[in-house]
Amino acid sequence: MIAFDALLKKLKPKCDEIIAQYEQPRSALLPLVHLFQQHEGYASSEAQHAIAEMLALSPAVVESTVSFYTLFYRRPIGKYMLQVCRGLACTLNGAEDIMAYFREQLGIGHLQTTPDGLFSYEEVECLAACDRATCMQVNLNFVYDLTPQMIDDMLAAMRAGKYSVAPLAQTATPPRTWMPVQDGEVARGDKSDGAQDQPAPNNPGGLDRDGVIMLDRIIADEARFKGRTRERLANVEPALADAIEK
């Protein structure tokens, strides 16, 4: 907290300068978050509260806004943010192999940070460098025409502290991910047992664990699914039905 107060004091004149650029103070929200994130490595809760105070907004409004933008991190991230493009043009030119290579070399997946706090890895949407596919950004600096050899050299240089792009500020230890919910969890269908896969209009409940369409299961297994809950329980789990009765 003392460290943050010192930072706030240091940045205050710059903040006032940014706010003065706009007819309405709230417009300065994004630039201010950028500013604090540049110094802290992420948009800390303290920073968000300080910004809320400066702009006379509720902290909830600031957090809601910050949460909308993918370049704002509400939890600490690694010193090198590796953002590999997964856009169409890059995919046509082998981005999936590049991404697989990164995952393998780093030992982490999409939206994760290595345990040593050095690397954060994210697969991002089109970075507007399709003429030099496959591409990526390291701390928002472009790297083009990626090859496994380049990745090896890059990671080695970063580990040795000799990479051409400066590391990000890091004021706190990063957790495994900076995202509250991971994209991958949804795509993999990590949901309740009942709906393991895609519910769809003609496919209620999706597929269950055995790969059987839920609707088919219901039709095939009458005893288990027909009738009222209590009656079904009496058939399948008499003990449980009794317990509820009591």
Add this chain to the structure above:
Amino acid sequence: MPVTKVLTQGIGEADLRDMKVYRKRGGYQQLERAFKQMKPADVQSACERSGLRGRGGAGFPTGKKWSFLPPEIRPRYLVCNCDEAEPGTFKDRMLLEETPHLVLEGILLGAYAIESHHAFIYIRGEFKRGYEVFMEALAQARKAGFVGKGLFGTKYDLDVTVHRGAGAYICGEETALLNSLEGKRGEPRLKPPFPAVQGLYSKPTVVNNVETLAYLVPILEHGPQWFASVGTERSKGYKVVSISGHVKNPGNYEVPLGTPMRELLEIAGGLRDGRTLRAIQPGGGSSACIFEEHLDLPYDYESLAKVGSMLGSGAVVVMDDTTDFVRAAFNLVRFFAHESCGQCTPCREGGHWLERVLHRFLENRGLRSDMEMLARVSHEITGINLCPLGDSIEPFLASVLKRFPEQFESRIARETFHAAQRDGH
């Protein structure tokens, strides 16, 4: 070869980031001439007569957009949209990084034309270098007296504020951009009122693309007739086209509108050796594919619209016979699902459902009924959202489903298993 150099003139030959170099090549002369010899209405009229249409994606006539500003309400704002994120587009980033003074001169001219005293440029958060380059250019221009108070000895004040985005494709939509500029979540607004009537801070606002504004400089230099004499009847002038994908020399190429697709392909070096063309996405991730039989089509707004596609932002993605169209469709649907702001249910939910169904195909677990469902759901989420993002899912998906059904069919699995289940075995 119809490659021309208007905006791209000097890029790669000289360091146009240096104001001295830019001025030596005639830079800022049109700005000075406009301020000293022309009224704002003259600039506006030149733009209107040139036939310039918005280069960001919608292709709306720029002069007409300006004419919607209510005459009596002040202040007015000009916002330059540099939130370029349409898959396959990389022209604005090049202009911003390579010739920032041209972009700035265009912004200043645009602001003068609509009598705005405060212009903004919204730069995509990922364009860190572009932001730094532009900030430096702006500082140089400010020092030279091209931005600030009393420009060129007139009483006209004009300031430019640079605003960095923070990673959100939707902020390229003009009302979402304005919300983001106001420090809010980048969610599109209900239209009307259109920004021309109630935009930034509820004041009349014009949002123009980087390329659109940059073209104001050559239009003033050579005259509106020069610009209008190029292109087709309703698609005038030049366009910077970003060509990528399976071509030998991907890159930005500036061509007159109406250049045949076949020539565009040749400009980019053609297909790689031994490959054959399968599909071309002519206008960014939101456009439907066109195919071999469309190669003689002129590259302009009307011709592409006629075959059910669009010119959009001018991003041409070429796909050859090595392309897995299920994967390509999954890629773009995932993009739109990921970038949906979440305000409208059809776009927020529909995108993710389609993504998951396509993911099922990728795992060879597609269902027979899924193909019909993909077409139906993507169609049903179209046209019922606040902004065009949800509508952007259907064109590519529908065009490849129709053209390459075998690629989807080959991933339908376990039909016998499902049949057995249904029969109660």
